[in-house]
Amino acid sequence: MGNFMFHGVDVTDLAREYGTPLYVMSEDEIVRRVREVRRCFDERYERCSAFFASKSFLTKDMLRILMREGMGLDVVSEGELFLAREMGFPPEKIAFHGNSKTEREIASGLDYGVGKFVCDSQGEIALIDEMARERGALASVLIRVTPGVDAHTHKYISTGEAGSKFGLPPEAAKDAVSFCGTLRNVSLSGFHFHVGSQLMDNSSHLEALDVLLPLIKELDAERFETKILDMGGGFGVRYTEKDSPQGISGFIGGMVDRVEDFCRSNGIARPSLVVEPGRWIVSDAGITLYTVGSVKRLAGGGTYVGVDGGYPDNPRPALYGAEYEAVLANKAGLPPAETVSVAGKCCESGDILIHSIALPEARRGDVLAVMCTGAYNHSMSNNYNKNPVPAVVMIKDGAPRLSVRRQTYEEMFSGNI
Ligand SMILES: Cc1ncc(COP(=O)(O)O)c(C=O)c1O
Known part of the structure; x- marks a missing residue:
């Protein structure tokens, strides 16, 4: 039962080392795409x-x-x-x-x-x-x-x-x-x-x-x-x-x-x-990692898989109905068990990261990797409900490094007089 790998890195290790929510970007993929645009435009x-x-x-x-x-x-x-x-x-x-x-x-x-x-x-x-x-x-x-x-x-x-x-x-x-x-x-x-x-x-x-x-x-x-x-x-x-x-x-x-x-x-x-x-x-060069918190199965049917991020690190679904795919990174080899909604942690009913996705059975502590979040996620991040802006980890040649550290609460409130 393999874990989900992103550009040669087991993302569950990243979640453990850097905490979640976490933006993970591939420098190799960004460079490949920059060069591709230059090849088919600037140089052509x-x-x-x-x-x-x-x-x-x-x-x-x-x-x-x-x-x-x-x-x-x-x-x-x-x-x-x-x-x-x-x-x-x-x-x-x-x-x-x-x-x-x-x-x-x-x-x-x-x-x-x-x-x-x-x-x-x-x-x-x-x-x-x-x-x-x-x-x-x-x-x-x-x-x-x-x-x-x-x-x-x-x-x-x-x-x-x-x-x-x-x-x-x-x-x-x-x-x-x-x-x-x-x-x-x-x-x-x-x-x-x-x-x-x-x-x-x-x-x-x-x-x-x-x-x-x-x-x-x-x-x-x-x-x-x-x-x-x-x-x-x-x-x-x-x-x-x-x-x-x-x-x-x-x-x-x-x-x-x-x-x-x-x-x-x-x-x-x-x-x-x-x-x-x-x-x-940058879009495809990035994913976001979350830790699953509460998993709520409704009596009338339907399941909410709550995660430790949402609107503050990705307002796009709430803003304009953006859709994403995701995997449970530590259960990547398992077949889907149920169709769930991935719920963000903010006090807004609109804070649903994914409305409907088939996943293996989710449990508290699982790591969810949402795909294709490299564009307009980190840049649109905000402190709603006073959640800190997540860290960014950059992967190059299979080696991850911290690129932007997680915002601290002291930084968040530093302007307060
Ligand atoms: C003037 C202008 N140029 C470029 C872009 C980049 O667009 P995209 O990220 O879709 O390539 C935008 C996005 O809103 C824009 O407003």
Whole structure:
């Protein structure tokens, strides 16, 4: 009866040594995926570069990997930029996003000299211009365009539909281009779009390109050359058997082909292209370990397997019905005995990590490993019910090491006066 192994490591040993809940990440898998994106994009086409969406997973070790591998970074807050800065991440390889950047955030981006700001409104562009002028700087900006396409994903992770809080519709984007032409301290390099996250194929991206490319052509005729087109992230992964994502090479390659064909047949220069994968790089590289606590069999049928984590380390199921697969790591060789719900420990009925999963008979003390939690779990962790943020263990060449230690209660309350 074998235990569940993750990248060569018996995870029950990790649970014993580091405690649970515990995020376990494979450095080898992250590196493999970073290289795969670079191979099918940066290295396959000229003037193409991938930026990692740090919102999906950001730690010092993650930044070390990205710097070693030469991938760029997309940040959306002063906090994300803070860590990048602490680690000496090359500023020119940072894109600063965000639909509601504060003045402080813009200041820290300008002071660090980030490569570009992705702007969400004309007011923001005006503010960046003013703040760049105060510093005697020239800020390179992209305008985020809302292409008005349906991303075929949960509405909370759909970002490119008409009426979205993100970006400017094409007509307003055109006005913003003219506006940029009147400013001295911003230099408009091009456009950005991001249609949504966890997309199974590139159809929404292609639809978005069908909106953006004619806009680029029209502006080209009016003597505005688009130098950069950032096509966002959103490349989906397999959380459960319901998901069958298109391979990354075909997904991204199809987008590049669409741009190249359009530019060639319309006689315009092909802009440099950017993609911003987050989930695709880290999701499958991570699992979360929990210890089973109470197992409650209801008189009317149904079983709750309670664990020592939940909403604080993974709010995604409660936020937008995200689904996961899991195994009882210390009973990995046993056949399923019953279908259960995995309940998180928070005082919210919505804190159910998995609504229905077939597992061997669960007992207090068993170790549950939830799969594919590398993206948007650690980064979305919170202290609800005053649960500490779990530690992160990183595995490289079959050897685990502590990458982020568990938050202590002293740290949790350190700001209290
Ligand atoms: C602007 C932008 N770029 C990239 C991403 C990364 O998306 P994903 O993790 O699905 O690749 C996001 C995610 O929300 C985003 O908002």
